[in-house]
Amino acid sequence: MSVRELVVLGTASQVPTRHRNHNGYLLRWDGRGIMFDPGEGTQRQMLRAGVAAHDLDRICVTHFHGDHSLGLAGVIQRINLDQVPHPVTAHYPASGRHFFERLRYATAYRETVKLVEVPVAADGPLAVTDEFTLEARRLSHPVESYGYRLIEPDGRRILPGKLAEHGIQGPDVGRIQRDGVLNGVTLDQVSEVRRGQRFAFVMDTRLCDGVHALAEGADMLVIESTFLDEDVRLATDHGHLTAGQAAAVARDAGVRHLVLTHFSQRYHDPAEFERQARAAGFDGELSIAQDLMRVPVPKRT
Numbered sequence: 001m002s003v004r005e006l007v008v009l010g011t012a013s014q015v016p017t018r019h020r021n022h023n024g025y026l027l028r029w030d031g032r033g034i035m036f037d038p039g040e041g042t043q044r045q046m047l048r049a050g051v052a053a054h055d056l057d058r059i060c061v062t063h064f065h066g067d068h069s070l071g072l073a074g075v076i077q078r079i080n081l082d083q084v085p086h087p088v089t090a091h092y093p094a095s096g097r098h099f100f101e102r103l104r105y106a107t108a109y110r111e112t113v114k115l116v117e118v119p120v121a122a123d124g125p126l127a128v129t130d131e132f133t134l135e136a137r138r139l140s141h142p143v144e145s146y147g148y149r150l151i152e153p154d155g156r157r158i159l160p161g162k163l164a165e166h167g168i169q170g171p172d173v174g175r176i177q178r179d180g181v182l183n184g185v186t187l188d189q190v191s192e193v194r195r196g197q198r199f200a201f202v203m204d205t206r207l208c209d210g211v212h213a214l215a216e217g218a219d220m221l222v223i224e225s226t227f228l229d230e231d232v233r234l235a236t237d238h239g240h241l242t243a244g245q246a247a248a249v250a251r252d253a254g255v256r257h258l259v260l261t262h263f264s265q266r267y268h269d270p271a272e273f274e275r276q277a278r279a280a281g282f283d284g285e286l287s288i289a290q291d292l293m294r295v296p297v298p299k300r301t
Contacts, residue, residue, distance in 0.1 A: 002030040004197070004297035006222060009038075009045035011261045011289045013226045013240075014067050021045050021291050022067045023262060025222060026055065027199060029150070029297075030131060034058045035075065036148065036201050036222075042071030043078050049292050053082040058127075058134070061092035062203040063145035064099040073106040080112045087114040091126055091136070093144040094119035120146045123210070132196075137214050139205035141239040147203065147214045152196030162190040197300060203262060206239050207249070215253035219298050222289075223249070224262035229276050247277035250284065256298045258282055261289035 009024030016022050022039025026049075033055040035042075046052070056079060061069050069092075079088055092100050097119055104115070118126060120136045127134045132150045139145040158177070163169065166185045168176060176182040176190065200218040202211055204226075215221050225247075226240040235242050241249075243260060250258040260273050267273075270288045277286055287295050 003028050004030065006220065006259065006295040006297070007049050007051060008259075008261070008289045008291060008293045008295065009042055009049055009051070011263060011291055012039075012067065013224075013262045013264045015265060016041065017265050019291070020263065020265075022071065023203070024071060025201070025261075026051055027150070027201075028055070029199075032057045032131060034060060034134075034150070036060045037062055037068040037203060038071035038075045039067045040070040043074035045291065046075075046078075053079045054084050056084065056088055057086065059088065059090045060134075060148045060201070061090070061096075061100070062139070062147060062201070063093060063141060063143050064096040065143065065204065068203060069099065069103065072100070072103040076104055076115065077107070077109045079115070080109055083112045087116050089116045089118055089127070091118050091120055091134075091148070093146055094121040095144045137210035138208075139202070139210045140208040141204045141206070145204055145239075147205070147210060148201045149214045149218075150199040152198070154196045155194040156187065156191040157194040158191050166190060194300065197297060199297065204239055205241065206236055207241065207245055211241075211249055212253065215249050215255055218250075218253065218255045220257045220259065220295070221250050221253070221255040222259040222261060225260040225273055225277075226262050226264050228267060228272060243273040243276040244280040247280035247282040247286075251280060251282045255282075255284055257285040257287070257295070259287045259289055259295055 007026040010021030012020035021041045023037045024042040025036040027034045125135045136146040180187045197219045200214040200221045202223040223246045225243040227235040227242045229242045229244040
């Protein structure tokens with residue numbers, strides 16, 4: 001059974017709190033697992049969330065601040081300890097290669113798994129598979145930072161009424177899907193394009209072109225909202241977004257499900273992030289991320 005969901009492992013900005021671990025997010029996508037920004041404590045959060053090292057196919061790091069990357073050492077060693085049977089690919093800003101290498105080899109361990117490093121040096125596709133295209137966009141933060149976007153290829157949806165009009169039934173349905181034409185009737189005449197799903201992951205950044213490009217048309221947008229709107233100057237100075245800014249991006253981009261996360265420890269009422277997001281005019285599905293929550297990717301329309 002295919003599952004598409006976000007498993008939230010941690011939601012804290014800069015430092016963990018009693019209720020929030022450092023960042024960590026796993027996207028389950030039809031048997032594939034993409035981990036984003038494993039901060040300190042991610043390996044333990046994986047255990048609490050029922051996430052195994054075998055679930056991981058890719059690791060995507062947006063930037064090398066500690067709350068987004070200090071968990072790499074533990075996660076990589078756990079992948080090797082558990083002898084994951086498939087290669088794991090790691091994406092991260094190319095300018096931070098020395099940080100990645102230090103974390104990868106922070107202590108002694110036996111390497112048993114092929115870890116493929118594919119650093120990000122520019123906007124564009126990182127991987128193209130049958131299931132999806134993974135691409136990156138540059139963000140605006142004091143250190144080099146990239147957001148990630150997963151795009152499923154468009155498919156086709158068979159229209160039963162059109163099949164009936166042309167008298168196509170039984171095994172002939174499979175034949176026209178396979179061959180594209182049957183007795184002069186084309187697949188286009190009995191089907192329509194089914195838009196592929198899109199997932200976007202945006203962490204530490206000011207408003208910039210990359211944020212909008214990543215969010216455009218996303219079925220799910222996971223985006224930082226470190227500050228509340230009254231602290232917008234702090235947000236801009238430190239390279240972050242407010243709840244209202246993040247929600248306005250989602251509103252303008254036509255996002256279906258918005259997940260706000262990466263909260264400063266200065267705030268104690270998570271509901272205020274939701275109030276400010278709604279005040280900004282976002283009226284889609286909205287989740288204020290909490291550690292260990294699971295958020296389903298919206299079903300196709």
